[in-house]
Each structure stands twice: as structure tokens, then as C-alpha cells.
Amino acid sequence: MDELNKSGMSLSYVPKPLDLPILTIEQNASSTMNVEQEEKEKEEDFIKNNYVKRTLLNESALPPITWSNWYKEVNWPQATLLCLEPFIALYGLFTTCFVWQTAVFTFLWYFLTGFGITAGYHRLFAHRAYEATLPLRYILLILGAGAVQGSAQWWSRGHRAHHRYTDTDLDPYNAHKGIFYSHIGWLLFKSRRKPGVADVTDLIHDSSVQWQHQNYISLAFLMSFVLPTIICGFGWNDYRGGYFFAGVLRLVFVHHSTFCVNSLAHYLGNAPFDDRHTPRDHFITALITLGEGYHNFHHEFPSDYRNALKWFQYDPTKLLIKFFKKIHLASNLKEFPHNEIQKGRYSMTCKALDKFGQTITWPKQNSQLPIITFEEYQELSKKNDGRALILIAGFIHDVSHFIDSHPGGRAIIKNYIGKDATVPFYGGIHDHNTAAHNILAMMKVAVCKYGGEVEYIKRKLGHVQTPTPIFA
Template sequence: MIYVTENNSSISDNIPYIPKPLDLPERVSTQSLYLPLQETKVTASEEEQDFIKNNYVARTLLNQPELPPLTWWNWYKKIDWPKLIVLGSEPFIASYGIYSTPFMWQTALFTFIWGVLTGLGITAGYHRLFAHRSYEACLALRYILVTLAAGAVQGSVHWWTRGHRAHHRYTDTDLDPYNAHKGLFHSHIGWLLFKPCRSIGTVDTSDLDRDPSVQWQHKHLLVLNVTMGFVVPTLVCGLGWNDYRGGYFFASVLRLLIVHHATFCVNSLAHYLGDTPFDDRHTPRDHFITALVTLGEGYHNFHHEFPSDYRNATRWYQYDPTKWAINIFKMLGLASNLKRFSENEIQKGRYGMLQKTLDKFGQTIVWPKNSTMLPIITFEEYQELAVKDTDRALILIAGFIHDVSKFIDLHPGGMALLKNQVGKDATVSFYGGVHDHSTAAHNTLAMMRVAICKHGGDVEYLKKRLGHAATPSPIWT
């Protein structure tokens, strides 16, 4: 990965990458590296076996036995009942609370604030700090983030990070726990409600095993879930303005329902809604709506391409409150080493996708014949043919012979100018001798090519004008 920290990004962007030379043994001749390889015939079966041998995902899926699929006869065995009870009961409890509990603006405001804080525990903590190590945080901030994240009740940071790292390493494969190819329901919540048919891909989490805040949260997770998820919001609303019911139903249950599904949207909606400005090989997409409901995690195409970047949004106008929070942590001295991918590498991604878009658009356009498909004749043969072939009006321009017979009546400069150039080399006239034609004129002319003039004709005139910025050239040459 190529990234720079926020403190030295401007310096790193100016340092060119210089590859190191190969350290070859003296007995190895460099010329032997360029000898043509002997062609060997490979059968389809051998090619498939070679692919499996050299592809970790394919090899793992082949060797790892898959559990029986979900059917009408075993569905009750496939359901993860504890998760179903928790996630399934939230909408009903929240709905009951909405219809049975008086509204208080203080509770509504606190619900929003507590939702943002516990949500940041997930986005700035679980996701960008622990899962991607996109910045460094002091120990105090790490404890604060894992404590707030416990209030979102989304498992331990160790469990959450392991699954998320597998998602990035094995995106859109059966080793990806949120595999978007299995459908919107599966990637949103189905992967939680039903036991997986196979184990998720292996990832390295050794850094988490050495983190005291991670170990502390894992050890006290249940207590932290209950305390931060239910006790604290209920007591704040109850002791603050005597709204214990609102504290439980709104600041606890309804908030949890919203925070849960906001996080789930990163796995589901962010893989279905939006565009792919950096890469389209996988499903992650960028969209403002997803960013709006996920505290800035909706620029998912960028994130999957540059996962170690502490930002999800790079433009000043893009909504990414998690990025803003991390910047505040830095200003307060709580965070450091904010990682940012080089702007040059980011622009490469944009350029690649823009090029793909242009190429796809170009496939809808009718282009002139490739020069390799045109016959080559001498200038004398061209002159003779122009006289004999009365059905065509042949004009030589820039080394190409064009049949302009169907364009004579449409020529903006009149028919006489074109008829006067039949059988001649009109290069100088076309390139400014009579009129310096537009790019559209060049492109239109290129569609009329029928042959190539050997030795090019008056192309020497063009060589003198190569540096002239105002000289247009046809798109297809």
C-alpha cells in the first residue's frame, strides 16, 4: 500500500518513485531473461487446476467442506437465535415505546447525541482505528472509543474487526461474511440472523491481541453493553428531566435500532447504491445518501480502494463527520499519524475509471477505417484514378486519399473549392492555406478515407506545424 501521513503528505507527493534494480547472481545472464518462452499446450482442466493452486480463495473453497444449505426442513437449526431475538425484538419494542411514551424534546436531543457518540465508537473506533489502523490514538481515546462502541451493541471490537478485515480481503467471495452477491438481505442482516455455511476467510488480528483496550472491552463486554446501551441513557433522561420511559424506549431501544441498521447499510446499501469513481471490479459504491445515514461511511468505493486512508470523503463538500471527529481528536492531542493515500495514486484511480467510461462511450461511435485496412497507392496512381473514376471525387490530404463525392454539396465553403482540389494534394489548403479547418472537419474528413498515398504527399507541411497549438487533428488516426 502507498500512503502518506497527514504530516508529510506534501513532501511525499513530490518524491518520485524509483524502483530498485534487480540483484541478479553473476552467473545469471540478463539476456536470458528476455529469451522467448517455449509454448506449451495447456488443457482446460489443467488450467483450472493451476488457477485453484495459485488462488487462495478458490483453493480454500475447494478444500473447506460446506455445511448443508438452508431448507424448509432445517431452518430452525440455521437461525442464530440470540441475534434474531435481539435484532428482531428491537422494532416492536421501539414501536410500542413510540405510541405509549410522551414525547420530550430533551429526550429527543439526547437520543440524537447519544446515537452519534455510540455511532462514532463504531465508525471512528471499530472501523477506522482498529480494523484499518488509519490513525493512531492514545490509550485514553482507545478506551473511550471501545466504551462508546459497546453502547452500539455490535459485538466486541475483536469480533467486529476480524469480520471486517475478512470482508476487505475477500470482497464479494464466499469467504466474505457480507458477500453482496448473495443479495441485499444477506449483506444487510441475513449474515447475522443465519449461521454461515462456511467459515469466513482467515485474517491477521495479532495487533488486537496486544491492545489492552481491546482485551479490556472483550472481558467486560456484556456489562459494557448493558451499561452503555441501556443503563446510561435511561438514567440520563430519568435523572435529568424525569423521563425514564423515554430514556429506555427512545435513547436506548430506538437509538439501537437506528445505529444497528445504519451500520448494516455500510455492508448492504454501500454495495448497491451509487457509482464507482475509482474501481468497478467489485461492488462497493459511493453515494451521499449512504454517507448521510452512516456518519460518512458511504463513500465506499474510495474506502475499498484506499482502506488505510483515515478519510472516506476527500472533497471538502462531501459528508464525512467521522473524518471531522478524527481531525478534532488530532487537534486535542488524542490522535496522530493520520494516514492519507497520495493524491497522485487517488487520481490514478479516477483516471482509470474515466478512461473506462470514455472507452465504453467510444464503442458507441462509428470510427473511420484503420489505416492498416486501406490500400496503398502512389501519387501518380492517385492522379490517374482521380481522372478515370468519374463517380468519385478523390482528394489527397495529409497522406490519405478521401472520397468527398457525397460531401461536395454539403461543403460549407462551396462546391467549387472541393472540385478544384480533385486529383491534387490539398494538404496545405486544408491546414490553413485556404482555411484552417476545425476538429469536427478533421473527424468528418477521416470518415471519407479510401486509400493511403505512398510517401504521403505534402505531409512535410504538417511536420512544420506540429507545435502549433491551434492545429486540430482527427481523433482517429
């Protein structure tokens, strides 16, 4: 009763417990003697076999960044590029005339270089979610270089570490360090410790990836600034627009669009497949990141070429890969089995239901109730102690506070005090609904030894599917 009052609930029909002994299983005292020693051994064994724990203990991190040493810890080449490009873009916006052809090309170039990251770096090279012909591999590598995010080998190595050590200190863009750090801070400053080990042997033996890796700087400069300037200049005499808009401004958007996969996709949205880590699914993130925003699904099923499953979810990268397959540039598009995906949804639904169930007051478990014989039940029901005991389906219930609220009237309940009312409750007088079963379960005070004697009659009456009281 105290528990119910604390929860703000008012259930006048909750009975007082019977003053009878409850059978319990005695614990073996000897089983608790060496608990501390066992726990210590388990911890040592865990550290020995856990790479993350062992690495964090044995490899010291760089000292924290402070106001006195921050300038020493800045990754100046990357910081200079990332911090200067927005200002250069703003200068171009205020000093360069608008040309509609350049605007169209800027939009197109943004998508092409962005797809170089999402369809190329991410889904093809980092996760091997599909196979691509050699021409397509080179095209995606060249376009990816135009996004100026490092070579495919470097990018994939960090991203594989991110998936393997998500939300730990071995994750290069650990979301637990804050949205600024996971978005861009990890690029502006030197990493406090090395990212965890990640296997990129396949990329080291990939001739196309190695070609891009060795020529990355020249490719990045050419695709990001030179080519868009030349195209806009030769095409419609807009060299300035080609450089400032299709080059620099486009790069600002590509950078922060893909950076949002590491930051926003770990903060905004829900977790329909697993909530033990930070990745989340959200339409807005998908819109910003060319379809990479269904990130909870992606972290659960990383080698699936899709991020979005449903037709109305925004994932242009998925559609592009399907198009590549249609024109025979891509093959072996990997999909996780639908049954395994549904298991993820099911487990999260169960977890949500369990959380909701914790807000509900449930009846006592059978193990918390005393066990008495039918004859003892009859004797107890004759006592003038304010209780009204009724046996239904093997459980004895105190319905004294419910008699006046019974929809069928007082007389029916009073007539079955001290008797077995299973058949009347299960359709003999009224086939009670689930709510009635739940309310009745809250009135349990004891278990009748050997159970009810009329279960076969209930089955004979055709009530095999009748719901039984809910137990916690």
C-alpha cells in the same frame, strides 16, 4: 455502410472501399497448436496460487437454507436481539410520555455510540487509519460496546475479511447475495461458510481491545440499556424514556445505520474510483451512516482516515477524528497521496469515455486500408468510376458524396482531385476545424505510400498544432 445503417446513423459521405489488397500479418499456425493445453495449465496454476478459488473448491459450504431446515440454521441469540428490539421500541413509543430532555439525550447517545463504531471499530481498529492515545482507545471501545455489534476484535476480523474478499463467498456480508443478506441476513442465519482468513494479530496484542473483548457482554448491557436509563432517570426522572428511547429505540437506529454500510453503500450511488466491485458513493448513505457512505473511495483507499474528500461532503466521523488530533488525543492521520487518488478518478473517466466511444462510428484503422503509390493514386483518380479521390496528409479520400455538401463550394474540391491538397486543407485556403478533420477521416480509402510530401510546408505555415484526423 451496413454498420452505420444498423446504428441509426446517416452519413452520405462514407465512401465505398477500393478493390485493392490490404497488407496483413500472417499468423503462425504452430502458435495455436497447444492453446487448450496452455489454458488448462494456466487454470491449474491460477487455482494453486489463488487462495479464494482454492478455498471455495476445497472447503464445502453448509447446505442451503430451506423451508424445512431454516429454524435449525437461525443464529438464535443474534436473531432474538435484532428482531425483538424494534417491537420493544414500538411498545415504548405508544406507552411512554415524551420528555424533551430524553429526546436530546437519545440523539446525543445515538451519535456517541455510533461514533464508537465509525471512528473506533471501523477507522481506528479495523483499518488503523490513525493512532489514538490509550484513554481515547478505551473511550471508543466502551462507546462501541454500546452499539451492541460484537467486540472490536470480532467486528474488525469480519470487516477485514470483507475488504480482502469483497463480493466473493469468503466475504461475510457479500453484496452479491442480495441487499437483505448483506444488511441483516448474514447476522440472522448461520454463515454458509467461514469468512476468509484475516490477520488480527495487532488486535490480539492490544491490551485495550482484549479488555473489551473479555468484558464485552457486561459492557454492552451497561452502555446500551443500564447507563441511558440511569442518566435519564436520575437526571430528570424519566426512567422509562431512558430505557425505551435512549436505550432500545436508539439501538435500533444505530444497528440499521451501520448495517447500511454493508448493504445500501454497495447498491446506491456511483463508482468514481473503481467499478469492478459493488461499493458505491452516495450522499444519502453518508447521511444515514455518520459519513461512511462514500464507500467506493473507502474500498479503494481503506487506510485513509477520511471517507469524504470535499468540504461539502458529509463525514462527521472525519471531523471528529480531526478534532481528536487537535486536542492531542489522535495522531498520524493517514491520507492516501492525492496523485494516487486522482489516478483512480482518471481511470474511471477514461473507462466512461471508452464506453461512450463505443457508441460512435469511427473511421477505418490504417491497417485496414490498402497502400498505394502517388502515381497509382493519380491513375485511379482519372477513372470514371464515380469516385472523387483527393490526397490530404498522406491519406487518400473519396469525397464524391461530399462535393455538393462542401461549405467552400464544389469548385475547390474538384480542382484538387488527383492532387495533394494537404496545404489548402491545413490553412492554405482554409484552416479546417476539428469537425472537418473528423468528417474527412471517415472518407479514407487508402494510404499513400511514403506519405504526403508537403508536411514541411505545413509546419512552415505555422500549423504544427493543427489537429490531425481522429483514428479509432
